[in-house]
Amino acid sequence: MPHTFGVDLRGIIDLLSHHLYSSPRVYARELLQNAVDAITARRALQPDAPGEVAIEPIEPGASGALRITDTGIGLTEREVHDLLSTLGRTSKRDELGFARQGFLGQFGVGLLSAFLVAERVRLVSRSARGGPAVRWTADATGEYEVEVLDDAAGAGVPVGTTIELAPRRDAEHWLERDVVRALVVEYGELLPVRVAVAGEVVTADAPPWAEDALGYGERVLGVRPFDAIPVEVPAVGLTGVAYVLPGGVHPGARQSHRVYLKRMLVGDAIEGLLPEWAYFVRCVVDSSALRPTASRESLYQDETLLAVREELGRQVRDWLVRLDATSPDRTAALLDAHHLGIKSLARVDDEMLRLVERWLPFETTDGGQSLRQFRRRHGAVAYVADVDEFRQLAPVAHAQGMGLLNAGYAYDAEIMDRLVALDGPAAARRVAPTEVLAALGDPEPAVEQALRDRLRLAADVLERHDCEAVPRDFDPGSLPALLVTNVEGERRRDAEQVGEQADPLWAELLGSLVSDGSGAAQRLVLNCRNPLVRRLAGLDDPALVELTVESLYVHALLQARRPMRPKDTAALNRSYLELLDRAVGGHA
Numbered sequence: 001m002p003h004t005f006g007v008d009l010r011g012i013i014d015l016l017s018h019h020l021y022s023s024p025r026v027y028a029r030e031l032l033q034n035a036v037d038a039i040t041a042r043r044a045l046q047p048d049a050p051g052e053v054a055i056e057p058i059e060p061g062a063s064g065a066l067r068i069t070d071t072g073i074g075l076t077e078r079e080v081h082d083l084l085s086t087l088g089r090t091s092k093r094d095e096l097g098f099a100r101q102g103f104l105g106q107f108g109v110g111l112l113s114a115f116l117v118a119e120r121v122r123l124v125s126r127s128a129r130g131g132p133a134v135r136w137t138a139d140a141t142g143e144y145e146v147e148v149l150d151d152a153a154g155a156g157v158p159v160g161t162t163i164e165l166a167p168r169r170d171a172e173h174w175l176e177r178d179v180v181r182a183l184v185v186e187y188g189e190l191l192p193v194r195v196a197v198a199g200e201v202v203t204a205d206a207p208p209w210a211e212d213a214l215g216y217g218e219r220v221l222g223v224r225p226f227d228a229i230p231v232e233v234p235a236v237g238l239t240g241v242a243y244v245l246p247g248g249v250h251p252g253a254r255q256s257h258r259v260y261l262k263r264m265l266v267g268d269a270i271e272g273l274l275p276e277w278a279y280f281v282r283c284v285v286d287s288s289a290l291r292p293t294a295s296r297e298s299l300y301q302d303e304t305l306l307a308v309r310e311e312l313g314r315q316v317r318d319w320l321v322r323l324d325a326t327s328p329d330r331t332a333a334l335l336d337a338h339h340l341g342i343k344s345l346a347r348v349d350d351e352m353l354r355l356v357e358r359w360l361p362f363e364t365t366d367g368g369q370s371l372r373q374f375r376r377r378h379g380a381v382a383y384v385a386d387v388d389e390f391r392q393l394a395p396v397a398h399a400q401g402m403g404l405l406n407a408g409y410a411y412d413a414e415i416m417d418r419l420v421a422l423d424g425p426a427a428a429r430r431v432a433p434t435e436v437l438a439a440l441g442d443p444e445p446a447v448e449q450a451l452r453d454r455l456r457l458a459a460d461v462l463e464r465h466d467c468e469a470v471p472r473d474f475d476p477g478s479l480p481a482l483l484v485t486n487v488e489g490e491r492r493r494d495a496e497q498v499g500e501q502a503d504p505l506w507a508e509l510l511g512s513l514v515s516d517g518s519g520a521a522q523r524l525v526l527n528c529r530n531p532l533v534r535r536l537a538g539l540d541d542p543a544l545v546e547l548t549v550e551s552l553y554v555h556a557l558l559q560a561r562r563p564m565r566p567k568d569t570a571a572l573n574r575s576y577l578e579l580l581d582r583a584v585g586g587h588a
């Protein structure tokens with residue numbers, strides 16, 4: 001003979017409180033939800049019926065019970081047995097078990113959350129369908145009692161339901177006025193029925209973002225948003241706002257969106273509503289068709305959510321493109337604040353790539369410039385994909401009149417690849433260090449010899465700056481010297497590589513650069529085409545040779561835009577003042 005499962009309610013309550021819900025606070029949401037659903041059900045029957053929820057919390061310090069009264073559909077005696085006292089039984093699913101439209105609840109367990117804070121739950125109800133009032137009293141052990149109030153006690157009971165919670169020991173504070181008010185506002189301020197706590201109405205007619213989206217955003221986010229984008233996905237009854245944060249968010253930061261389902265708060269740290277690249281956007285949305293998990297504290301990760309994520313991402317992206325067309329200054333400011341996310345998007349989205357191309361400043365030998373400016377000036381984008389490499393090569397390239405761009409930060413190199421994929425191989429080209437260094441030619445032997453003789457006189461100065469002087473020949477002739485750091489290793493590697501590739505011309509040239517290495521940390525490459533350097537080659541006064549070499553060193557250091565250490569500043573002062581002294585006749 002078949003048997004029915006028995007249920008130990010205490011075990012179930014323990015399961016709910018420790019494993020399903022994150023806090024006893026959810027009791028407020030569950031009861032509010034039942035009240036609103038009951039009003040929805042009554043309105044389907046009697047469209048003009050009143051829709052109100054009145055909550056009377058326990059006054060601070062007083063004893064007693066919390067009462068929640070709704071003007072909803074109410075329950076008959078049979079329904080009380082059937083729906084309230086059977087776990088998992090709900091009136092909010094259809095015959096096939098699908099959640100019925102318009103209702104918040106669907107699992108048939110929410111009422112049990114009352115036992116997270118209550119010792120005893122009492123419900124007094126009268127059904128809109130008629131019949132006498134009923135009283136249901138249950139305790140956390142699973143015992144309940146049903147009384148039909150067909151006497152004077154029931155005569156005054158209006159259609160609707162009152163639930164009364166007598167607090168568990170140590171849970172009294174959950175039922176007190178201030179906590180209750182805060183919980184009801186948090187979960188229910190958007191609900192489409194009037195909800196009053198201790199006589200004060202806490203619900204609004206329209207969503208709070210409808211009137212002043214930016215002001216509401218500031219309240220929710222704690223910071224004035226950069227902009228508020230209205231978003232909408234009609235297929236899932238979703239409306240709301242996507243807030244663009246002004247800055248200060250890390251691309252790896254967790255997404256945290258504020259999500260309402262049928263105008264009841266699910267949570268304000270909901271993930272997965274936007275694509276990852278949109279890490280600088282926070283949504284506040286209400287949807288009638290996204291699915292909650294059983295705890296109602298997060299969203300069910302299904303295909304609908306995936307489709308919503310894609311659609312919301314598209315709307316944010318469209319806004320960006322529009323912003324670009326209408327407010328160039330704001331676009332530049334935004335990209336500046338969130339360049340990482342936008343760069344990451346540009347790798348897969350061509351319109352974003354164009355936005356990056358137009359707006360994002362890159363470090364170049366011409367200073368900070370957008371890719372577009374740089375391309376306009378130099379045609380192809382010659383780039384190096386390593387920040388240090390760029391620092392070393394930039395002054396040399398600059399001296400050659402060669403435009404070089406630093407693509408050494410996150411996503412840069414991929415963006416260059418994308419540019420090539422879109423605009424063809426002439427759009428961007430990765431430059432090898434050899435290409436830049438090889439442009440430095442050998443000087444006339446006579447000049448080189450004379451210069452090397454003089455440089456021996458400045459050996460102390462060069463040593464002081466851990467620097468080796470190398471005479472070379474390069475354009476522009478107006479530039480006397482270049483300072484190159486640690487290229488040794490780079491050169492050796494390149495020389496070896498080129499050697500392996502057996503290109504005799506390169507191997508010879510690079511070999512000559514490598515062999516005269518002294519191990520100094522820096523190289524002062526002196527330009528034998530420069531008149532000052534040529535005059536240096538003819539100087540006789542050792543003090544003036546030292547002074548000139550140190551001045552050239554400091555000048556090259558400044559040219560390379562490298563940070564000045566104290567000894568560099570000292571060298572700058574010394575050489576500048578001494579040159580000045582000589583200029584005004586101190587050594588005449």
Ligand SMILES: Nc1ncnc2c1ncn2[C@@H]1O[C@H](COP(=O)(O)OP(=O)(O)OP(=O)(O)O)[C@@H](O)[C@H]1O
Pocket residue numbers: 030033034035038070072073074075083084089090091092104105106107108109110111112161
């Ligand atoms: N205030 C109320 N007025 C009328 N009926 C109610 C009320 N509260 C609960 N009920 C009835 O009791 C049933 C069980 O409620 P319960 O909160 O346990 O589950 P639910 O709301 O159906 O689903 P969920 O677990 O998702 O909240 C409801 O389906 C509803 O029919």
